[in-house]
Amino acid sequence: MAPLFPEKSDLTEPLGEAWLTGVDCRIASGPFAGRTLGEAWTEMPAEWRGSRAVAEANFPVLVKFIFPTEKLSLQVHPDDAYASVHEKAAGGRGKTEMWHVVSALAGAQLQLGLKPGVSKELFLEKLVSHTLEDLFERKNVRAGDTYFVAPGTPHSIGPNMVICEVQEYSDLTYRVYDFGRLDAYGKPRELHVEKALQVTNFGKLAGGQVNSLLLPAEGASRSLLAACRYFATERWECAAKCQIMVDPERFELIVILEGAGSLAWPDSGARYHHGECWLLPASQSYLGVLPETPTSLIRTYLPDIPALKTQLHRDGVSAAALAQVIFD
Numbered sequence: 001m002a003p004l005f006p007e008k009s010d011l012t013e014p015l016g017e018a019w020l021t022g023v024d025c026r027i028a029s030g031p032f033a034g035r036t037l038g039e040a041w042t043e044m045p046a047e048w049r050g051s052r053a054v055a056e057a058n059f060p061v062l063v064k065f066i067f068p069t070e071k072l073s074l075q076v077h078p079d080d081a082y083a084s085v086h087e088k089a090a091g092g093r094g095k096t097e098m099w100h101v102v103s104a105l106a107g108a109q110l111q112l113g114l115k116p117g118v119s120k121e122l123f124l125e126k127l128v129s130h131t132l133e134d135l136f137e138r139k140n141v142r143a144g145d146t147y148f149v150a151p152g153t154p155h156s157i158g159p160n161m162v163i164c165e166v167q168e169y170s171d172l173t174y175r176v177y178d179f180g181r182l183d184a185y186g187k188p189r190e191l192h193v194e195k196a197l198q199v200t201n202f203g204k205l206a207g208g209q210v211n212s213l214l215l216p217a218e219g220a221s222r223s224l225l226a227a228c229r230y231f232a233t234e235r236w237e238c239a240a241k242c243q244i245m246v247d248p249e250r251f252e253l254i255v256i257l258e259g260a261g262s263l264a265w266p267d268s269g270a271r272y273h274h275g276e277c278w279l280l281p282a283s284q285s286y287l288g289v290l291p292e293t294p295t296s297l298i299r300t301y302l303p304d305i306p307a308l309k310t311q312l313h314r315d316g317v318s319a320a321a322l323a324q325v326i327f328d
Contacts, residue, residue, distance in 0.1 A: 004065060004102075004162070004257075004275040018065040020255060020277035021169075023058065027279075029270065050250040050282030052302040058091070059169055061231050061300060063255055063277060065102070066163040072156050073178040073189070074111070074132055077170070078199040079151035086195070087172055094151045097167035098210075098226040098233060100298065101145040102257055105160040111136035112147060112155045113205035120202055127193070132177045139209065146210045146225045148327055152201035164255065166300050168230040174199065206327070213317065213325045218242060220289075228327040232303035238295040244280075244287040250301045252280040254287065259295030264288035 008015060019025060023038030032040035041049075041059045053060055077095035084092045099110075111133065114123070118135045126132045136154065139147070141161055149155055154176065157163060174192035183189050212223040215234065219242035225233045236244070238259070246252055254263075255277045263272050265284045272278065272295075280287050289295065309322055 020063045047283040048281035052250045062167050062169045064165050066165055068157050068159050071158045073175045074156050075173050075175050076154045076196050076200050077151050078172055082199050090172055093170040095168055095170040095172050096151055096228055096230050097149045097165055099147045100164045100225055101141050101143055102162040102164050103143050104141045108141050108160040109158045110139050110141055112139055113137045113153050148207035148210050148226045150206035152199050154200055164298055166231050166233045211324050224325055226325055227303050231300050233300040236297050238289045238291050242289050246284050246286055248282050251282045253300045254278040255298040257296040259291050259293045261291035
């Protein structure tokens with residue numbers, strides 16, 4: 001888990017993911033210090049949440065780091081429509097997500113979507129013969145790559161990479177194939193083939209690799225990685241003092257990928273280090289970043305997609321370029 005969490009070494013059992021905004025994560029500073037995010041969310045004033053999240057009963061965005069040491073199961077996620085009917089007990093929300101590759105060794109790969117022409121019948125045939133991987137599109141990955149994963153897109157992440165995942169808050173995953181692996185009790189992990197087949201998109205791939213869109217920013221390099229109704233995610237490179245302006249309609253999440261320094265907001269400030277996630281209330285007008293070492297960070301928030309498109313059009317971004325990074 002180094003360099004993000006170098007202190008997490010020699011653990012008694014392997015850790016594959018670090019959830020930064022799980023409802024059981026504890027807040028480290030501020031007026032809700034010591035409380036879980038889930039507890040704090042129910043008590044946060046409306047001006048902290050912002051108007052776009054004030055009606056959300058649960059925290060709406062899950063951010064995590066993934067550290068695979070072997071390839072993950074072949075899996076797929078449902079959309080909201082399916083989950084609202086078939087997964088009410090699990091919250092009734094589907095799972096839309098994006099992956100940003102923080103680091104990757106040479107030869108690292110992921111699998112995203114099925115090859116053209118794959119039918120449900122062929123999918124089942126390959127599943128029975130344990131050759132299902134043959135039907136997946138393989139992607140060689142490099143640090144800085146971004147992938148948008150729409151519900152219904154079969155996928156798997158391989159080893160030798162670190163990914164920052166931003167997603168609609170849901171933990172619904174339908175495993176199709178797990179390579180015969182056993183759990184800690186010596187039993188195969190549960191598969192969800194029937195549900196997976198019901199939600200899998202056997203047509204054209206929705207999403208895939210995204211070409212980031214350079215955005216204006218003073219004192220920093222800023223890129224829009226991907227946006228949809230559930231989240232918009234940017235990457236910032238800050239070598240000198242810079243400022244992130246806050247929309248009063250939304251809270252912001254700031255994830256430090258690399259670097260150290262100080263953060264400043266209208267009534268206070270604090271030091272930051274890599275691996276941290278900061279929640280910036282909608283009531284703050286700005287966040288100042290004062291790096292002591294070059295800093296890379298992820299900024300994610302709940303977007304107003306029509307307003308975002310309008311602003312980017314005004315900035316001279318073409319409709320074709322917008323379609324490559326904004327997913328309606």
